Amino acid sequence: MPELPEVETIVRGLAPHLPGRRIVQVRYLAPRAALGRNGATEAAGQVIQRVRRHGKHILFDLEHGVIDIHLRMTGKLLLHADPSAYARAILEFDNGSLVFDDVRQFGYLIWRPEPPVLGDDALGIEELRFIELLGGLRSRIKPALLDQDRIAGIGNIYADEALFRARIHPLAAKLGALRLKRLHRAVQEVLEEAIARGGSSISDYVDAEGRAGSFQEAHRVYGRVGLPCLTCDVPIRRIVVGQRGTHFCPACQKR
């Protein structure tokens, strides 16, 4: 569910509350949330130094190591909530707690000695770097945009929305500098606008205070199959690319 704008919104909501607080205990309510390891021992007793985001990962820098949270499809991080039936882990502080909720159980909350290694963050990436990372590859552009080892943070919604804004077909390959520049611009714009509107809430996503975002109202192709393109009125199409539902305008986004 959450992509970069949603994770950024969550992190902005946590930032005023968590730094300086001591973790008394990490309580796992579902084993999957610990990803087969257990950082509870290492994290306990430590003070959170900083809350930040890299790609779709939420990172709490501790005095020693880091807490790495990935929400995958349905994860939530809630500041002022009682644990629901889907609570998977609870970070307990000296006063208060943070609940990690996850219906589908794909997400995780773990301690690591070092932050995870990911591609460059998509938000604010330099144009030249963007072109360097996506130029000269033979694969189709959409799966490349989703590759978190290349550029981190873009997911299915924002890949489709950015490609539409850049007027690039999701199956296009070997993009030249001109189209990559347009795509870089489109990625920055769509991410910034989505953050400004608190992210997209399709079914599950809410921020750390439990509030939904509103950027779904501004989607131009995602979830608009069969509806007229906002630019040219041609119906939006849905195809499958790399096993992901992919939405685009067949007239505005030529092969």
Place this chain on the structure above:
DNA sequence: ATTACTACCTGACAGC
């Protein structure tokens, strides 16, 4: 290097 398929889970929704 690139792509496809399967798997991990639960829930919502459409169609019969």
Place this chain on the structure above:
DNA sequence: TGCTGTCAGGTAGTAA
């Protein structure tokens, strides 16, 4: 009311 199939903001592993 079921039941069945499809789909979902993600990613890993394995095979062609």
